[in-house]
Amino acid sequence: MINIDPSEARVRANQIRCHIINMTCAAGSGHPGGSLSAADIVGALYFGGMRIDPARPDWPDRDRFVLSKGHAAPVLYAALAERGYFPVEDLDSLRKLGSPLQGHPDMKKLPGVEMSTGSLGQGLSVANGMALAGKIDGRDYRVFVLLGDGELQEGQVWEAAMAAAHYGLDNLTAFVDFNGLQIDGPVTEVMSPLPIADKWLAFGWHVIEIDGHDMEQVFRAIDESKTVKGRPTAVIAYTVKGKGVSFMESVVDWHGVAPKEDQRDKALAELTERRPD
Amino acid sequence: MKKIATREAYGQALVALGRENADVVVLDADLSKSTKTIEFKKAFPERFFDMGIAEANMVGTAAGLAAAGKTPFCSTFAVFATGRTYDQIRQSVAYPHLNVKIAATHAGLTVGEDGASHQSVEDIALMRVLPGMTVFVPADAVEVHGAVAAAVRIDGPVYIRLGRMAVPILHSDDFKFVPGRAVELRPGTDVTIIACGIMVAEALKAAEDLAAEGVNAAVLNIHTIKPLDVAAVTEAARKTGAVVTAEEHSIIGGLGSAVAEALVENCPVPLVRVGVRDTFGESGKPDELLLKYGLTAGDIVTAVRQVLGRK
Ligand SMILES: Cc1ncc(C[n+]2csc(CCOP(=O)(O)OP(=O)(O)O)c2C)c(N)n1
Ligand SMILES: [Mg+2]
Numbered sequence: 001m002i003n004i005d006p007s008e009a010r011v012r013a014n015q016i017r018c019h020i021i022n023m024t025c026a027a028g029s030g031h032p033g034g035s036l037s038a039a040d041i042v043g044a045l046y047f048g049g050m051r052i053d054p055a056r057p058d059w060p061d062r063d064r065f066v067l068s069k070g071h072a073a074p075v076l077y078a079a080l081a082e083r084g085y086f087p088v089e090d091l092d093s094l095r096k097l098g099s100p101l102q103g104h105p106d107m108k109k110l111p112g113v114e115m116s117t118g119s120l121g122q123g124l125s126v127a128n129g130m131a132l133a134g135k136i137d138g139r140d141y142r143v144f145v146l147l148g149d150g151e152l153q154e155g156q157v158w159e160a161a162m163a164a165a166h167y168g169l170d171n172l173t174a175f176v177d178f179n180g181l182q183i184d185g186p187v188t189e190v191m192s193p194l195p196i197a198d199k200w201l202a203f204g205w206h207v208i209e210i211d212g213h214d215m216e217q218v219f220r221a222i223d224e225s226k227t228v229k230g231r232p233t234a235v236i237a238y239t240v241k242g243k244g245v246s247f248m249e250s251v252v253d254w255h256g257v258a259p260k261e262d263q264r265d266k267a268l269a270e271l272t273e274r275r276p277d
Numbered sequence: 278m279k280k281i282a283t284r285e286a287y288g289q290a291l292v293a294l295g296r297e298n299a300d301v302v303v304l305d306a307d308l309s310k311s312t313k314t315i316e317f318k319k320a321f322p323e324r325f326f327d328m329g330i331a332e333a334n335m336v337g338t339a340a341g342l343a344a345a346g347k348t349p350f351c352s353t354f355a356v357f358a359t360g361r362t363y364d365q366i367r368q369s370v371a372y373p374h375l376n377v378k379i380a381a382t383h384a385g386l387t388v389g390e391d392g393a394s395h396q397s398v399e400d401i402a403l404m405r406v407l408p409g410m411t412v413f414v415p416a417d418a419v420e421v422h423g424a425v426a427a428a429v430r431i432d433g434p435v436y437i438r439l440g441r442m443a444v445p446i447l448h449s450d451d452f453k454f455v456p457g458r459a460v461e462l463r464p465g466t467d468v469t470i471i472a473c474g475i476m477v478a479e480a481l482k483a484a485e486d487l488a489a490e491g492v493n494a495a496v497l498n499i500h501t502i503k504p505l506d507v508a509a510v511t512e513a514a515r516k517t518g519a520v521v522t523a524e525e526h527s528i529i530g531g532l533g534s535a536v537a538e539a540l541v542e543n544c545p546v547p548l549v550r551v552g553v554r555d556t557f558g559e560s561g562k563p564d565e566l567l568l569k570y571g572l573t574a575g576d577i578v579t580a581v582r583q584v585l586g587r588k
Binding site: 027028029030070095096097098099101102103104106116117118119120121150151153154155182183184187190191193 | 305307308309310311327328329330331333334356357360361389390391392393394395559560561562565566569
């Protein structure tokens with residue numbers, strides 16, 4: 001029952017990955033690993049999953065996306081640029097003095113960014129607020145939020161999870177980018193958030209588990225979440241940190257290090273070779 | 278000049294401390310490679326606890342460890358170490374006056390490219406206002422070793438503010454770090470520049486430049502913001518009749534405020550505060566940000582000229 005053809009999103013996600021590599025390389029710092037793991041989810045949202053209009057970033061009835069794991073700003077910026085919110089060339093200004101593309105998303109500097117994030121654990125609460133406002137105002141927009149698996153260690157996430165279920169926020173979909181890694185190592189070694197799906201279930205959410213790199217599954221999850229009544233939906237997306245670049249995949253150290261120029265070229269060559277048609 | 282980041286020195290100091298004190302335990306919140314507590318983890322894995330991305334729980338756990346006789350050091354970025362955990366520090370650490378040492382790295386604008394969400398320019402203010410909290414802002418690696426050693430001897434909570442960037446070593450190895458005592462790094466007669474952290478090196482540069490203009494500026498290094506060395510600050514104001522403060526922090530609530538409070542009550546003289554002027558930071562290279570936000574030796578020189586005009 002997917003309503004959207006995922007083939008365009010597939011191509012765009014690949015393009016988003018190329019932007020992530022280019023922009024972090026140009027910046028000389030940033031977070032490629034968790035940006036790449038989320039590229040398919042964010043690509044699906046911006047290319048079919050969300051009701052948005054790049055010409056009207058403040059349209060009251062637009063769907064909203066909150067990047068709770070704000071360090072993955074490159075994936076958000078790349079998606080916004082690909083979708084036409086601003087010129088793709090501007091991506092190169094990432095993290096530079098005076099750029100609207102701050103190291104972590106700043107809603108006051110860049111149209112299309114729904115919330116300023118960067119301090120982990122806070123985005124779901126904000127998404128709840130947006131969803132509640134939608135209910136109060138009788139608007140039919142949907143709120144999407146993306147959390148990291150390490151981020152689930154923040155207590156506030158679970159305060160928000162409780163609240164979203166309590167208020168029956170069925171206009172809310174939370175994605176968990178379950179890439180298994182954080183900064184100090186695998187999430188299970190640092191501070192295990194497992195079992196993840198069971199926790200959301202226990203908090204009263206509708207839970208869908210998917211392969212976060214299978215575009216069809218991502219779209220199916222988005223569609224399913226739109227049909228659920230009375231409960232918010234958590235999509236647990238099994239992903240690979242650094243996905244799409246062989247030498248970055250599942251390597252902890254690519255969390256917060258930018259590729260050098262030779263590494264950029266190698267990464268781009270791989271991504272180009274695997275470009276879907 | 279040799280340069281080393283205060284966070285690097287912190288990692289080394291922790292290992293030395295761990296060797297001589299079996300009660301020292303270290304907690305981190307998924308940033309051990311950045312805060313350098315990883316050095317302690319390597320040396321004493323059984324006394325290191327990664328608490329994950331859960332800073333509030335880290336501080337609460339530290340309170341429990343302290344209540345049970347341990348001396349916990351908690352580390353993460355300053356913005357999270359003070360902001361994310363403020364109530365836990367207030368209720369579970371400061372109020373019961375427990376032996377929890379919070380060593381926060383990546384303070385101030387020199388975090389750089391990560392931007393405002395990660396640049397703490399309020400942490401000194403937040404910690405300074407808590408009853409019984411000692412607040413150290415080491416200016417170099419030597420002061421870090423002193424501050425860490427002193428923190429263990431102090432009965433009660435201590436906040437140590439550390440930076441990301443490599444900074445020059447100002448002191449020789451035989452420097453004696455005395456908590457609460459200001460350090461006169463340069464005598465002077467016309468004005469006193471009172472600085473902390475990375476701004477101490479800038480203050481020394483400014484004093485050099487001012488000397489060339491015929492202005493004789495004293496430089497006072499305040500590694501302990503609380504308890505402030507009120508006697509030394511008052512004495513310096515009395516001797517020179519004008520004061521400029523310099524800090525990589527908001528001018529509201531930090532060193533500048535502490536000095537202003539002391540001077541107003543004891544020796545009111547003209548004062549100009551160099552620091553972040555009631556604004557958030559942004560992404561950029563550390564040096565670019567220091568320039569843009571008015572935190573260079575040149576800005577201190579300008580402030581001195583202003584204050585001398587009001588003398
Ligand atoms: C409150 C808070 N604590 C610490 C950090 C520093 N930090 C940035 S990213 C990160 C790890 C995130 O891991 P995860 O949520 O799994 O993200 P991903 O693997 O998707 O990059 C940490 C600890 C932060 N940004 N916010
Ligand atoms: Mg992760």
